[in-house]
Each structure stands twice: as C-alpha cells, then as structure tokens.
Amino acid sequence: MAQKLVVVAGATGTQGGAAIDALLAHGGYIVRGLTRNTSSAAAKALTDRGVEMVQASPMDKQSLIEAFKGAYAVFGVAVSFTKDDEAQMGRNLVDACVADHVPLFVWSSLPSAEKVSRGKYHVRAMDEKAEVDEYIKTVGQPTVILWPGVFTENLLNHMDKCQLQPVSEDGKKWEIRYPVVPAHVAQPTTYVTKDSGAVLAAIIDHWENEKWRERLTKEPILQCSYVISGEDMCRTIEKVTGKEVTWAPYDNLPPPVKALYSLAAEFQYDVSVPTPLLLELGVKFHTFEDYVRDKVAPHIEEVLSKVKAV
Ligand SMILES: NC(=O)c1ccc[n+]([C@@H]2O[C@H](COP(=O)([O-])OP(=O)(O)OC[C@H]3O[C@@H](n4cnc5c(N)ncnc54)[C@H](OP(=O)(O)O)[C@@H]3O)[C@@H](O)[C@H]2O)c1
Incomplete structure (x- = not known):
C-alpha cells in the first residue's frame, strides 16, 4: 500500500520541527514541510533529511x-506576535484542507483568553487561535485540536x-528570569521537542x-507532558546539576506578552x-527532569x- 503523505506547516519551527522528527523516526509516512523560503539553512537541513x-x-x-494536494493529514500552527492575524493564518490552513479534501487536520491551538479569564484578559495569541476552533466547526473540516x-x-x-x-562569577548560582508568574504557580507544560511529535x-x-476519530474530535485535547511550578523547576535543576537556582519573575514586558503571562499567573x-x-x-x-538532563545540564556546562576559556 502506498505511504500516506503528512504535510507539516511551520516545519522549520519548534512544533513543526518536532512533528517532522517524530514522523521521520516513525518511518511510515511521506513527510512534506512548508516554509516561506526553501533556500534557508533550516529548510535545506530538512531537505537533506528526506523531507x-x-x-x-x-x-x-x-x-x-x-x-496540501494529496495529503492524508496536515499539521497546522499559526505564528504569534507578528503583524499578521493568527485567525487568518488558521482559517487559511482550514480552507486549504477543505479545498483539498484532507481527511485529517491537526491544529495546534489554545483556549480563548477572554473565556478563561472571564473577560479580564485579551491575548491575541490565544483568542485568535480560539476563533479558528470555532471556524472549524462551521466548515466541518475533520480536525483534532491540540x-x-x-x-x-x-x-x-x-x-x-x-x-x-548565571548570577555568580563562580557559576554556582543561577536564576530563571520568568515573565510575571510567581514561583508557586504550577503551569501545564509540554516538552515539545520530545512529546508533541509523538x-x-x-x-x-x-x-x-x-x-478513535469520535473520541479525538470531541473536544480540544490538552497535549501537555506535566504540570510544574517555578519552584519545582528550580529544585529539579538543583538536583540534577548541583547548582543553586532561584526563580526571578519580572514584568517589564510588551503589553501583549505581559497579558499572556498575567493570565497564566x-x-x-x-x-x-x-x-x-x-x-x-x-x-x-x-518529564521536566528528562529535559534538564537532555538540555539544561549540557547548556550550563557549555556556558x-x-x-573559563576567556
Ligand atoms: N512558546 C510557548 O510557550 C507556546 C505555548 C503554547 C503555544 N505557543 C504557540 O506556538 C506557536 C508558534 O509555534 P512554534 O514555536 O512552533 O513556531 P516557531 O518556532 O516560531 O516557528 C514557526 C515557523 O513558521 C514559519 N512562519 C510562517 N509565517 C511566519 C511569520 N509570519 N513569522 C514568523 N515565522 C513564520 C517560520 O518558518 P519559515 O521562516 O521557514 O517560513 C517559522 O520557522 C504560536 O502560535 C504560539 O502562540 C507557544
């Protein structure tokens, strides 16, 4: 039987890149990636890997x-904090799926900030994605919303x-400079490069x-790997690396980013x-501990x- 084609939007980005890693490792699908510039180093690196x-x-x-021509499935993301409207990006992805009769659209979305905060916060990165979720219902595109x-x-x-x-010259003390959210607040978090593609x-x-189609399309699915507070992130990094780590929230941020993190807080x-x-x-x-072992400990060593080399 011919292999099915999966198309990945945002292929050179974090989520799209994770999707491609997982699909290549799976080996059962033909993978097509989208980019605005096929000559970029990131796009060429994917071509070299068979995408x-x-x-x-x-x-x-x-x-x-x-x-999307010939696609069995499309993975779609929109990009935040640009001049472009995320709802328009999302609707374009949906319309293209409808036009090409794509059997499955997987849409990386977020809940409406307005709904979650009962009108207190408006966050374009959330509200515009949630608009797309509503649009999907009106056009009937089979979609799993993550x-x-x-x-x-x-x-x-x-x-x-x-x-x-690092905050001490001897490299023993570090801090996590995090937007707005206090140390005790736990947030649902995704280890994207390991889990979202899977x-x-x-x-x-x-x-x-x-x-499965019925169950997967019933309502948006939270795709997170774990729930963790800043305090617990610090303790985990300390446990793995032996460094002292403190949580340092700050709020000197552009208003749209501040609203996003105020809502999270x-x-x-x-x-x-x-x-x-x-x-x-x-x-x-x-787990977060996996991430610390995979990425944070090597990063600290590299810094x-x-x-030392200077
Ligand atoms: N960071 C978080 O904690 C978090 C949490 C939840 C949700 N999100 C959402 O995740 C989405 C972003 O996903 P991501 O991090 O995977 O994306 P990303 O790493 O920023 O990559 C997105 C890719 O999209 C392409 N692109 C297309 N139009 C673009 C434009 N107008 N501006 C910039 N890039 C554009 C770029 O590739 P080419 O240049 O090759 O075209 C880029 O590599 C956002 O909607 C954000 O709200 C983020």
Missing part, C-alpha cells in the same frame, strides 16, 4: 492549497532569550478507526496531565566552559 520542502505561507491560502501548554523549551530560548542565567504520530496512526485550568486519552493512545511522555 520534501515546499514554499508556502500561512498568509497565502493559494500556496497552502497547492502544498492545546499545548507552556513550552519547556522556553527555558533556554524564549523569544530569542535564555531564561536561565502525539501527532499517534493521532495519525489511529485516524482510520472510527471510534491568575487562572489555572483544572486538568489531569498527561491527558488520559493520549496515554491510552500509547504516547509516552517525558561555564566558555567563561
């Missing part, structure tokens, strides 16, 4: 219609900044089964993480070795 890289932009519906929580990966790269910084692959693998979802449905699907989730 068919195609030029398309979430703001250009016709390019998506061309790119809600990733905070990305674990933000710790070492959040909007091009590293949250974890979730996507498991959904696609089960899509032929009608019972004040309103928590009452949820079971990992979502039982995803465990039933066979996804094996990772300290550079300091």
Whole structure:
C-alpha cells in the first residue's frame, strides 16, 4: 500500500520541527514541510533529511492549497506576535484542507483568553487561535485540536532569550528570569521537542478507526507532558546539576506578552496531565527532569566552559 503523505506547516519551527522528527523516526509516512523560503539553512537541513520542502505561507491560502494536494493529514500552527492575524493564518490552513479534501487536520491551538479569564484578559495569541476552533466547526473540516501548554523549551530560548542565567562569577548560582508568574504557580507544560511529535504520530496512526476519530474530535485535547511550578523547576535543576537556582519573575514586558503571562499567573485550568486519552493512545511522555538532563545540564556546562576559556 502506498505511504500516506503528512504535510507539516511551520516545519522549520519548534512544533513543526518536532512533528517532522517524530514522523521521520516513525518511518511510515511521506513527510512534506512548508516554509516561506526553501533556500534557508533550516529548510535545506530538512531537505537533506528526506523531507520534501515546499514554499508556502500561512498568509497565502493559494500556496497552502497547492502544498496540501494529496495529503492524508496536515499539521497546522499559526505564528504569534507578528503583524499578521493568527485567525487568518488558521482559517487559511482550514480552507486549504477543505479545498483539498484532507481527511485529517491537526491544529495546534489554545483556549480563548477572554473565556478563561472571564473577560479580564485579551491575548491575541490565544483568542485568535480560539476563533479558528470555532471556524472549524462551521466548515466541518475533520480536525483534532491540540492545546499545548507552556513550552519547556522556553527555558533556554524564549523569544530569542535564555531564561536561565548565571548570577555568580563562580557559576554556582543561577536564576530563571520568568515573565510575571510567581514561583508557586504550577503551569501545564509540554516538552515539545520530545512529546508533541509523538502525539501527532499517534493521532495519525489511529485516524482510520472510527471510534478513535469520535473520541479525538470531541473536544480540544490538552497535549501537555506535566504540570510544574517555578519552584519545582528550580529544585529539579538543583538536583540534577548541583547548582543553586532561584526563580526571578519580572514584568517589564510588551503589553501583549505581559497579558499572556498575567493570565497564566491568575487562572489555572483544572486538568489531569498527561491527558488520559493520549496515554491510552500509547504516547509516552517525558518529564521536566528528562529535559534538564537532555538540555539544561549540557547548556550550563557549555556556558561555564566558555567563561573559563576567556
Ligand atoms: N512558546 C510557548 O510557550 C507556546 C505555548 C503554547 C503555544 N505557543 C504557540 O506556538 C506557536 C508558534 O509555534 P512554534 O514555536 O512552533 O513556531 P516557531 O518556532 O516560531 O516557528 C514557526 C515557523 O513558521 C514559519 N512562519 C510562517 N509565517 C511566519 C511569520 N509570519 N513569522 C514568523 N515565522 C513564520 C517560520 O518558518 P519559515 O521562516 O521557514 O517560513 C517559522 O520557522 C504560536 O502560535 C504560539 O502562540 C507557544
């Protein structure tokens, strides 16, 4: 039987990259990635790994219609904090799926900030995605909606900044400079590069089964790996690396980013993480401690070795 084609939007980004890693490791699907620039180093690196890289932009519906031709499944993300409207990006992805009769759209969304905060906060990165969720219902595109929580990966790269910084010359003391959220507040968090691709692959693998299709499309699915507070992140890094780590919230932020984190500080979802449905699907989730061993401990070593070399 011919292999099915899976198209990944945002292929050169965090979530799209994780989707591609998991699909290549799975080996059962043909993988096509979307990029605005097929000549970029990131796009070429994916071509070298066997991904068919195609030029398309979430703001250009016709390019998506061309790119989704023949797809069995499409993974879609929108990009926040740009001049572009995320709801428009999302609607374009949905319309292109409808135009190409794509059997499965997996949409990385978020709940409406307005609903979660009962009108207190408006956060475009959430509200515009939630608009797409509503739009999907009106056009009938078969879709699994995923809600990733905070990305674990933000710790070492959040909007091009590293949250974890050394604060003593001997490299023994570090702090996590985190937007707004106090140390005791626990947030649902996804180890995206390890877990989100596995979730996507498991959904696609089960899509032929009608019972699974019903269960997966009933309501948005929280895709998080674990729930963790800043305090517990610090203690885990201390345990693994032997460094002293403190949580240092700050609020000198552009208003849209501040609203997002103020909401996270004040309103928590009452949820079971990992979502039982995803465990039933066979996804094996990772822990924050895994991330510290995989990425944080090597990062600390690298920073300290550079300091020593100077
Ligand atoms: N960070 C978090 O904690 C968090 C938590 C939950 C949800 N989210 C959501 O995750 C989404 C972003 O996903 P991600 O982190 O995987 O994305 P990302 O790493 O920023 O990558 C997105 C990719 O999309 C492409 N792109 C298309 N149009 C773009 C545009 N106008 N501006 C910039 N890039 C564009 C870029 O690839 P090319 O240049 O190759 O085209 C880029 O590599 C956002 O909607 C955000 O709200 C983030």
